[in-house]
Structures are given as structure tokens and as C-alpha cells.
Amino acid sequence: MGILAGRFAPSPTGPLHMGSLLAATASYLDARARGGQWLLRIDDIDTYRCIPGATEQILQTLEAHGLWWDGSVQYQSENLAEYQAALDLLAQRNDIFYCNCSRRSLAAKGAYPGKCRGNQQPLEDAAIRIRVAAAIVEFTDLLQGQQIERLAESVGDFIIRRRDGLIAYQLATAIDDGNPRISHVVRGSDLLGNTARQLYLMQQLNLATPVYAHIPTLNGADGRKLSKQNHAPAVADDQALENLLTAFGYLGLHPPTQSPHWDITSLLDWGCEHWSLEQLQGQTSVCVD
Ligand code: GLU
Numbered sequence: 001m002g003i004l005a006g007r008f009a010p011s012p013t014g015p016l017h018m019g020s021l022l023a024a025t026a027s028y029l030d031a032r033a034r035g036g037q038w039l040l041r042i043d044d045i046d047t048y049r050c051i052p053g054a055t056e057q058i059l060q061t062l063e064a065h066g067l068w069w070d071g072s073v074q075y076q077s078e079n080l081a082e083y084q085a086a087l088d089l090l091a092q093r094n095d096i097f098y099c100n101c102s103r104r105s106l107a108a109k110g111a112y113p114g115k116c117r118g119n120q121q122p123l124e125d126a127a128i129r130i131r132v133a134a135a136i137v138e139f140t141d142l143l144q145g146q147q148i149e150r151l152a153e154s155v156g157d158f159i160i161r162r163r164d165g166l167i168a169y170q171l172a173t174a175i176d177d178g179n180p181r182i183s184h185v186v187r188g189s190d191l192l193g194n195t196a197r198q199l200y201l202m203q204q205l206n207l208a209t210p211v212y213a214h215i216p217t218l219n220g221a222d223g224r225k226l227s228k229q230n231h232a233p234a235v236a237d238d239q240a241l242e243n244l245l246t247a248f249g250y251l252g253l254h255p256p257t258q259s260p261h262w263d264i265t266s267l268l269d270w271g272c273e274h275w276s277l278e279q280l281q282g283q284t285s286v287c288v289d
Contacts, residue, residue: 004036006184007177008062008069011043012054015234016061018246018288019188019218019226025247026215027186028067029268033275036183040069041176045076045083045167057234064237065244066264076172083167086175086205087128087160095131095204096160098123111156128161130201137196142213143280144189149196158197174198178207189214189284190225216283218250226288240264244271250286252279 006027010020031038040062044050059073090096099116100123106112117131134152141147151158160171177185177198192214202209217225226232235243244267248255255262255270262270 003181004031004034004183005039005070005181006031006034006036006186007039007041007182008067009041009043009173009176009187010058011046011049012051012058013049014051014054014228015057017226017228017232018235018243019232021061021065021235021243022218022247022250023186023188023215024062024067025065025244025271026213026251027184029251029253029271029275030184030186030213030277032268032272034184037070037181038067039071039074039182041074041076043076043169043172045080045172046169047077047166048164061235061237065235065240066268074176076176079172079176080167082175083172086171087167090130090160090204094120096128097131097157098126099129099157099159100126100163111153112158114157117157125163127159127163129157130160130204132157132200135200137199139195139199139209139212141192141195142211142277144192144214144282144284147192147196151196151200155197160201170194170197171201174201175205175207177210178202178205180208182208182210184213185210186213186215188217188225190217192284213277214284215280216250216286218288219285221287221289223287225285241267244268252276 008024008027028038042055097117098119101115132151137149137151139147158170159168162168195212199209219225224230241262241264244264248271253271253274255267260266
């Protein structure tokens with residue numbers, strides 16, 4: 001058997017809320033249940049969205065919940081040279097082009113219409129898109145089943161470096177998750193729609209591809225995913241045991257309530273022993289009230 005590892009990759013845009021703690025717990029239990037490592041990556045390239053102090057707060061919350069990661073924390077902001085090398089490689093192969101289409105001109109157009117495909121030379125104030133061949137991306141999500149996406153029809157040539165010069169989420173994530181150290185990506189189902197693009201980039205860059213499991217997101221009473229934008233409250237570090245029990249419940253894990261007297265360590269150990277993807281099959285969201 002090869003190396004096994006899962007990862008949790010929060011963006012430091014605020015403290016963890018219950019939805020993000022759920023993703024952390026699920027990926028932790030999944031990795032540990034497989035006897036694998038659990039890696040932590042901070043997705044901090046989008047400097048406009050990063051909030052000072054959020055990384056420290058996230059690390060503290062994970063520690064308070066006994067979710068200890070292996071090795072040192074990876075920061076996407078420290079991996080820019082690797083992203084640039086991938087851009088250079090794609091440029092050498094004429095697989096990218098510069099695009100200055102305004103967002104408005106593309107609105108409601110569906111897949112990118114290919115207008116700037118001829119712009120091989122660097123342009124000021126332009127995004128970089130990858131040319132998407134008429135390929136079908138196919139993968140089997142451990143929870144959401146078989147996925148087939150005709151990328152050229154669904155999104156078309158997509159952005160891998162933003163107009164403001166920042167590396168796009170799709171490229172950074174594809175490169176980092178394409179590290180052969182990562183065998184399993186367990187994350188919220190809201191990210192399922194990005195996976196085909198990330199797999200496509202991994203294939204274009206000859207990277208390893210992980211197995212995916214997209215777990216249910218937590219939705220508020222209004223049906224919207226809990227997020228920082230809709231003011232989901234931060235999880236309280238001094239209620240770690242209760243928070244973990246709540247997360248377990250959403251993951252279909254129901255530890256016996258009487259004895260033993262749970263503490264964080266014994267609860268997480270119990271979770272690893274009883275971890276199964278079975279009860280989450282096909283579920284994309286859970287409503288919290
Ligand atoms: N950093 C992304 C987020 O917090 C998640 C990335 C991922 O799991 O692929 O939404």
C-alpha cells in the first residue's frame with residue numbers, strides 16, 4: 001500500500017465555524033481510520049480575503065479539539081514558486097492565453113466562449129486561462145458517486161491566474177492536492193463542482209490524483225451553507241467536547257452516551273474505530289436549526 005494521507009485546507013478568512021469543523025473532523029477521522037497521516041494546509045494566497053490572526057485562531061481551535069496534524073503546517077503563500085513553474089510549463093506548451101474579457105461581457109454566457117484564445121503574448125491587466133481540450137473528466141467520489149463532466153461545455157477555458165496577478169484557487173489547489181503525499185481529499189460538497197477542473201489541471205501537469213469524498217455541508221434554516229459570509233458563529237474552543245459530539249452526529253456517528261466518560265482523545269479514538277462513509281452516501285447537505 002502506498003502512503004496514505006488526508007488533508008484539511010482552510011482559508012484564513014475567519015475562525016472555524018461548525019461547517020468547517022465538520023470538514024476538519026471528517027477528514028481527520030477518515031485519514032486516521034485508514035492509518036494515514038493528516039496534513040494541514042492554510043490556503044492563504046487570496047491575500048485580499050485573509051484576515052490577520054485567523055490562521056493562529058484556526059490552529060488553536062484544531063488543537064483545542066484534539067485535531068493534531070502531522071508535520072509542519074503548509075502555507076500556499078510559501079509555494080508561489082511552484083505555482084509559477086506550472087504556469088511557465090503550461091505557457092511553453094501554448095496551453096494558456098491572456099484574457100481581458102470583462103466579467104460583465106461574460107456574464108450569463110455559460111462556458112467561456114474562447115474569445116481571447118489567440119492572445120499568446122502577455123497582456124497587461126489580463127487573467128490567464130488554460131485552454132480546455134474537449135476532454136471528459138470522470139471520477140468516482142466516495143460519497144457522491146460517479147461524476148462525469150465535459151469541461152469544455154460546462155466551464156470552458158478557465159482562469160488559473162487572476163487578473164490581479166494572484167494564482168487562482170483551482171491551480172493552487174490542484175498542485176497542492178496533486179502532491180503524491182495526499183491520497184484522500186475529504187471536503188464539503190460545495191466544492192464538488194471544482195473537482196473536475198482540479199483533476200484536469202493535475203492531469204495536464206502530470207501530477208498524482210487523490211481520491212475524493214465530498215461530505216454534506218451544513219445549511220442554515222434558509223437553506224444556505226453556513227459560512228463566514230452569512231455570519232456562522234465561530235466554534236467555542238472551551239466547548240470542544242460538545243462541538244465534536246455535534247460534528248459526530250452530523251457524520252452519522254453516535255457514541256454511547258453513558259459510560260465511558262468521554263474526553264476528546266477517547267472520543268476521537270472511538271470515532272476512528274467507527275468511521276464509515278456508508279451512512280453519508282449521496283447526502284449533500286444537512287440542515288441545522
Ligand atoms: N480553502 C478552501 C476553503 O476553505 C477549501 C479548499 C479545499 O478543501 O479544497 O473553502
